[in-house]
Amino acid sequence: MKPDLSSKQLQLLDTAELLFSKKGFDGTSVRDIAEAAGINTAMISYYFGSKEKLMEEIFERKSMNIREKVDNLIKDETMDPLEKMYSLVDTYIEGILQRKRFHRILLCEQIINQNPHIIGMMEKMKTRNSECMNDLIRLGQKKGMFRKNIDIPMLTNTLVGTVSHTLLTMDFYKNYHHLESMKEEEFERLLKKKLSVHIKNIYKAILTHEL
Amino acid sequence: MKPDLSSKQLQLLDTAELLFSKKGFDGTSVRDIAEAAGINTAMISYYFGSKEKLMEEIFERKSMNIREKVDNLIKDETMDPLEKMYSLVDTYIEGILQRKRFHRILLCEQIINQNPHIIGMMEKMKTRNSECMNDLIRLGQKKGMFRKNIDIPMLTNTLVGTVSHTLLTMDFYKNYHHLESMKEEEFERLLKKKLSVHIKNIYKAILTHEL
Amino acid sequence: MKPDLSSKQLQLLDTAELLFSKKGFDGTSVRDIAEAAGINTAMISYYFGSKEKLMEEIFERKSMNIREKVDNLIKDETMDPLEKMYSLVDTYIEGILQRKRFHRILLCEQIINQNPHIIGMMEKMKTRNSECMNDLIRLGQKKGMFRKNIDIPMLTNTLVGTVSHTLLTMDFYKNYHHLESMKEEEFERLLKKKLSVHIKNIYKAILTHEL
Amino acid sequence: MKPDLSSKQLQLLDTAELLFSKKGFDGTSVRDIAEAAGINTAMISYYFGSKEKLMEEIFERKSMNIREKVDNLIKDETMDPLEKMYSLVDTYIEGILQRKRFHRILLCEQIINQNPHIIGMMEKMKTRNSECMNDLIRLGQKKGMFRKNIDIPMLTNTLVGTVSHTLLTMDFYKNYHHLESMKEEEFERLLKKKLSVHIKNIYKAILTHEL
């Protein structure tokens, strides 16, 4: 494991994540980051080696891993497969909305992918998450509760895509429902709830025989 | 209307769109664009005024407008509301996949939005598309075919989000289904078909009373 | 003699003179001039050969030549030497204030002199004017009206320097005497009168034995 | 007060002042300055922020302030008003000739004034110097030694204008008096003496009742 980072380094990571999420990697200069963090510009190269490695460190620390969660779900004998899938859906929604800034960066980097190390991490993440989804759906199919012939990646795309696009259009959504005065926190809870119900409805419809 | 652009200008726009979609706006230098297009660096400022205005011109020309399409759908008396919605879904899928490069740029710019002119265009587009979706769903509700209490923006998020995320993970999808040898064109047709069926299923489930 | 210039060329010269006098030669681009004159940018090179030659043409046309005036003064038998000198002083004041824009350019170019052709013209002008001044003063000395041992260049410096510096600080002078409401034309007449009296007083004091 | 500048920064300022005085602000590129100073081009922005701010720094450091000098003159009880004025004249001559390069820049910038900060500094300087001149002349008038009805700005114009124009035509003056072989230093001493006598004569004539 990596050595623990100092508080200064952590603050630097946080500041960088914020700026990258607002202005993109190329649109953010190390000067911007250093100034916003109140430290010397040279520290970024000094602490992380380079601007690129700083980004990698952010990915290293913020990438979501659902493997353990899914393993526990599979072992769990108190929930039926649909309930397990619902739980995974909530985990995704929760995970993305809690890492809003990082997820915005991730969205950009999936397009502007130049750094091989980061490409690798994203590839690995996709594969891992895909396997998890597979495992959970195969389980439901084995138990006869889920339909056969499910296009699993497409189903994942709807989950991640809906949450991502909601993340991109949050402000619009807020205005649409005239919730401008609602507090940020409360709005986010509302959003989670709405997303949760919405996507679970979709999953139930697609996965079970009731379609 | 704007004066028509020369073929050189059009080629420049195309080259820029390609590079922006691969490396992002900030990651692409005017020298990159000029070299790739085989023209003089100064031509970009000469033709478009600035790198930013070049980007704006791309937005101006590639932004999708579904208003007319939706108006025609509403007037059409041969289709029922669900069929009309299906048609709109296909229009979206078609529209996004036909403008893959622009849509990737759009995704990034929704996050890294610094240019007020482009922010404005995106805002207007969201509003317009939202209105279109509204009109079509209200119609179905009036005819008693669609449920009340539909969170329309959320439904749009699923449509656009699913297509967008499919666009971002196309290669992964190809590998997952072992379609590496399939020709690009054919694969894209397949993707469109899959997306179409998948999203229509979702829309049917969410919109109609059969849920 | 040079061939006469077309009205377009003359307008171009005038526009250029105005801009050069406000922003300097290097601070004025051919685009600036062409736009201000409402003609095509390429015309400047086309008409004059280059931006430098355009400047030379301005010098060619606006440089003040007092030779003829002085010759007539010398021949004149109705004025005494001091009156003649007074007349020359007025000619200078008149000449500079009537060519305000050109004289401002001239002041700059005496410092930032890179163009050999223009340096040559300025040198010739200084020599010629100096000879004129000499001729007139020698005349007064011969007639016993002017003192010997007059530092003629220094006297010229006071004449030209005072008028030039007044030109540079016109606005300040206007404010100082609270003449902000005075019309431009009237103010200029006032300025000429003040300068005339002031410098004639100085010349009388320096030239004649009354000191 | 500003933090003291390093010797490199001072050398840069000096080099810049030299080049600006020979080729003007717009005619001098930051590359020119950096090369002449033997430093990296980026250092100019690094040290001063921009080429414009470098110019402002030169103005900040070289602008002449005669306030203190004049205050001391006013308090002095050993000199009569004319002697005080003579002293001020010498201070001006000395100040300008010692800052030959800066004064040439100043002359240009009074015409080509685009930078608001520098315009402000020049305006302030004019006002301050005008007040000083006022104070000293009022004193002489109060003591009955100077005439009433003196156009003070015009008198200042003669002082500054004569010195400035002498500065612009130094070389011509040298040739006129056949002093080509004279050493630079000695010539300058001569010039100062000539200017001093010349302008004092003028001031005496204009200020006192002997006219």
Place this chain on the structure above:
DNA sequence: GATGAATGAGGGTTCATTCAT
């Protein structure tokens, strides 16, 4: 370990001029 100074490369843009028509 930490930092201000300094760097070479490259950023977008504007320049005066020339070319093809």
Place this chain on the structure above:
DNA sequence: GATGAATGAACCCTCATTCAT
């Protein structure tokens, strides 16, 4: 004769990084 298109050079400035301390 006159012009819009096009050019290569140069503009000032910012970049991420390294160096000396």
